[in-house]
Amino acid sequence: MKAVVYQDPFTVTVEDVPDPTIERPTDVIVEITSSAICGSDLHMYEGRTAAERGIVFGHENLGIVSEVGGAVASIKTGDRVVMPFNVACGFCRNCLAGYTGFCLTVNPGFAGGAYGYVAMGPYRGGQAEYLRVPYADFNCLKLPEGTEHETDFIMLADIFPTGYHGCELAAVSPGETVAVYGAGPVGLMSAYSALLRGASRVFVVDRVPERLTKAEEIGAVPINFEDGNPAEQIKQQAGGEGTDKGIDAVGYQAHAQKGGGEAPAIVLNSLIDTVRATGMLGVPGLYVPADPGAPSEDAKRGMLLVSIGKFFEKGLRMGVGQCNVKLYNRQLRDLIIAGRAAPSFVVSHELPLEQAPNAYEKFDKRIEGYTKVVLHP
Ligand SMILES: NC(=O)c1ccc[n+]([C@@H]2O[C@H](COP(=O)([O-])OP(=O)(O)OC[C@H]3O[C@@H](n4cnc5c(N)ncnc54)[C@H](O)[C@@H]3O)[C@@H](O)[C@H]2O)c1
Ligand SMILES: [Zn+2]
Numbered sequence: 022m023k024a025v026v027y028q029d030p031f032t033v034t035v036e037d038v039p040d041p042t043i044e045r046p047t048d049v050i051v052e053i054t055s056s057a058i059c060g061s062d063l064h065m066y067e068g069r070t071a072a073e074r075g076i077v078f079g080h081e082n083l084g085i086v087s088e089v090g091g092a093v094a095s096i097k098t099g100d101r102v103v104m105p106f107n108v109a110c111g112f113c114r115n116c117l118a119g120y121t122g123f124c125l126t127v128n129p130g131f132a133g134g135a136y137g138y139v140a141m142g143p144y145r146g147g148q149a150e151y152l153r154v155p156y157a158d159f160n161c162l163k164l165p166e167g168t169e170h171e172t173d174f175i176m177l178a179d180i181f182p183t184g185y186h187g188c189e190l191a192a193v194s195p196g197e198t199v200a201v202y203g204a205g206p207v208g209l210m211s212a213y214s215a216l217l218r219g220a221s222r223v224f225v226v227d228r229v230p231e232r233l234t235k236a237e238e239i240g241a242v243p244i245n246f247e248d249g250n251p252a253e254q255i256k257q258q259a260g261g262e263g264t265d266k267g268i269d270a271v272g273y274q275a276h277a278q279k280g281g282g283e284a285p286a287i288v289l290n291s292l293i294d295t296v297r298a299t300g301m302l303g304v305p306g307l308y309v310p311a312d313p314g315a316p317s318e319d320a321k322r323g324m325l326l327v328s329i330g331k332f333f334e335k336g337l338r339m340g341v342g343q344c345n346v347k348l349y350n351r352q353l354r355d356l357i358i359a360g361r362a363a364p365s366f367v368v369s370h371e372l373p374l375e376q377a378p379n380a381y382e383k384f385d386k387r388i389e390g391y392t393k394v395v396l397h398p
């Protein structure tokens with residue numbers, strides 16, 4: 022089958038690789054109809070991780086079940102399913118508590134597994150024609166038959182639940198004001214989720230014009246951080262004391278203003294400044310224990326200069342980590358089916374799998390409006 026294969030920094034190719042097979046009776050094989058490219062894929066693409074040549078990318082996957090292992094009870098051939106990016110067992114202590122992003126059995130020595138991702142276990146990605154899904158009863162979410170809502174439903178694999186998770190970590194409640202840093206797919210989904218949860222005002226910070234326009238289109242207030250300190254801009258509009266809640270949807274590859282280069286702690290520090298005393302921060306943006314490409318020796322070891330004193334003084338709270346997609350994907354699917362949510366507004370490009378190399382390049386440069394790409398094999 023054809024698959025998107027990582028070669029070297031800034032190079033992926035579409036190659037022939039062996040078809041996946043049923044390895045355990047609890048597996049199914051899914052014929053992929055949609056697989057999205059994620060900001061998290063770019064960390065590998067840019068050579069910022071230990072990703073090795075040959076990894077098949079793709080953790081945001083949707084398709085039709087084509088083969089079913091003998092021990093699978095609830096999924097049959099022909100079912101249309103979307104998989105959380107987390108690979109999870111369903112029976113370990115963390116899975117039982119709902120923390121499927123931190124499964125203790127699918128990736129020995131590490132809490133958490135995913136498809137097509139460095140250090141996240143031996144699971145090939147779905148930017149390909151077929152995908153093997155382990156523990157299929159647990160990891161497949163069934164979708165209505167047909168092709169309706171394809172680009173809405175593919176958002177259930179990662180970014181819609183992840184944006185929602187940002188709100189959950191910050192306990193965003195009706196009537197509150199929320200500052201979201203980052204208007205990439207995760208930031209836009211965080212802002213969208215905050216509005217779904219009844220936030221009164223949502224500010225979205227970025228500098229990419231097309232992305233800020235999308236934020237405005239869903240009813241958020243766009244804040245361009247190139248126009249001046251974003252915390253000050255938000256506080257001015259939010260009545261001085263700052264917002265109730267804040268979400269970091271940027272992570273460690275954050276940039277300083279005016280071509281100041283990478284500044285891995287800048288968003289955390291801006292949020293500590295932006296959110297009012299006793300507020301809460303949700304951090305779905307990724308931070309890593311080691312980053313060979315970081316701009317300082319400390320940051321290379323995952324150590325950032327964060328204003329912990331201010332954080333303490335203001336009595337803030339913070340939640341971090343991978344999204345436990347399975348906690349939310351069913352409810353968010355039903356919002357889509359009911360016509361109450363349409364997360365596909367973030368999708369800028371739908372392309373055939375063959376065009377993945379070009380799509381990666383443009384998405385990585387954040388040019389030509391590339392915000393969220395869905396590949397169709
Ligand atoms: N927790 C999870 O489970 C999970 C899941 C998916 C993605 N992620 C992470 O979420 C983050 C965002 O993902 P994405 O796909 O939206 O990525 P993305 O790279 O497309 O978006 C990040 C955005 O942040 C903006 N940005 C950079 N510096 C900024 C600053 N100082 N202030 C405000 N905005 C700034 C960029 O212009 C960009 O638009 C990444 O770190 C990704 O790895 C986490
Ligand atoms: Zn993703």
Ligand SMILES: [Zn+2]
Binds near residue numbers: 110115
């Ligand atoms: Zn588990």
